[in-house]
Amino acid sequence: MSRYFKKQKPPKAATADIPAHTPAQSHCPTRLFVTRIHDGRCEQKEAESAADCAPRQGDDFIWVCVQGMAHASQIEEICNLFRIHHLNIEDILNTDHITKLDIFDEYTFLIMKSMTHPAEGDPHARQLSFVLGKDFLLSFLEGEEDLFLPLRKRMLKEFPFFMAMGTGYLAYSLMDMAVDRHFEVLEYIDDEIYKLEEETTTTSTQENLGRIQTLRRKVIMVRRAAWPLRDVINTLHRRDNFIRGEKTGIYLNDIYDHVLQVVDTTETFREVLSNIFDIYLTSAGNRTNEIMKVLTMIATIVMPMTVITGIYGMNFKHMPELRWIFGYPMSLTLLVLVGAGMLWYFKKHDWL
Incomplete structure (x- = not known):
């Protein structure tokens, strides 16, 4: 149970002024990438401190991309600059949080799971x-991993398009890149399943049994990351929020279709892995049957030999063969003939 469920520990201290947080499980250094659009221009830079991320007068739009969750105090400072509720700050810092959507008048808050790239090693979920x-x-x-680097480069070139589409389109782009990573992980799992099969x-x-269980856990991990997004997207369609605008509704439908495809693929993989597990059990059973077959053949061949040697091992006084000069060679010959006859009989009936 502990592998699939981690109990959320209550924060040790939480006030409206000092939000409590749990240390991120990733100790990668925190990097800050700031994209500003103002006066018809788009500027991007890597900020050195939280103060560099503060909104400025005249900004049409600002995107602060925080990479790595090691510096909790810096993340809290950035959130306070934009007046984010302290409970949402706790959720951001708690990297084991489940998928969640909060809609307020001032902002929309979303937590989802992305996946690491298979090229980096064993894929795992990240917040x-x-x-x-x-x-x-x-x-x-x-x-x-800087997942959104391609998006920042694209925004630098096409920022008029992003502004024309609205800020919800940028949020859609983030979600779309995170969901697309699921397909890369599924492709990796598909290759592993093919080799295993x-x-x-x-x-x-x-x-092979260990690999089957490992792949099962990976499939469950991807499914748990994608499944809650269905309810999130449905909620975004039903309620007014900053993500779903007049021009971004159709794009949310596109993400929804991708999520359904991911979930359907995981279900297919689970069935395939169950079939492979059945093949493993059948193969193991067949191997055990072959071993038992060989042992039974040996016991059957040795059984009449044991009877013959048992008869002549009784040591009765009046046994004519005991004093016969050819008794010993004839008994050995008889044992060989019996064994050879049994082998011939088994071969004739294709039991060997």
Whole structure:
């Protein structure tokens, strides 16, 4: 149970002025990337402190991309600059939080799960939080990988398009990149399942059983990351918020379709892994049957030999063969003939 469920510990101290937080499980250094649009220009830079992330007069829009959750105090300071509620700050800093959506008059707050790239090693889930207001976006991504670098480069070139589409389109782009990462992980799992299936049909080893269980856990992890997004997107469609605008509704439908595809794919993988597990059990059973077959053959061949040697091992006084000069060679010959006859009989009936 402990592998699939982690109980949320209550914060030790939480006040309206000093929000409590739990240390992030990732100790990657916190990096701050600021994108500002003002006076018809788009500027991007990596900030050195939280003060550099503060909104300025004349900004049409500002996006603060926080990469890495190690410096909790710095993250709290950034959130306070944009008047984020202290309970939402706690949720941002608690990287084990479940998928969540809060809609306020001032901003929309969303927590979802992204996945690490398979090229970095064993894929695992990481938390992505973002706060979207009328003219600002704060994104907080756990881990070291800069997932949104391509988006920042694109925004630098196409910022008039982003402004024309509205701030909700940028939030959609973040969600879309996070969901698309699920497909990369599923492709990685698909390759691993194919290799495992090929090996299991030929050889059934204890190592294959461990790999089956590992892939099952990965599929469950992806499913748990994607499944809650269905309810999140449905809620975004039903209620007024800063993500769903006049031009972004159709894009949310696109994410919804991707989420359904991810969930359906995980269900398919679970069925395939169950079939592979059945193949493993069948192969292991067949191997055990083969071993028992060989042992039974040996016992059957040895049984009449044991009877013959038992008869002549009784040591009665009046046994003519005991004093016969050819008694010993003939008994050995008889044992060989019996064994050879049994082998011939088994071969004839294709039991060997």
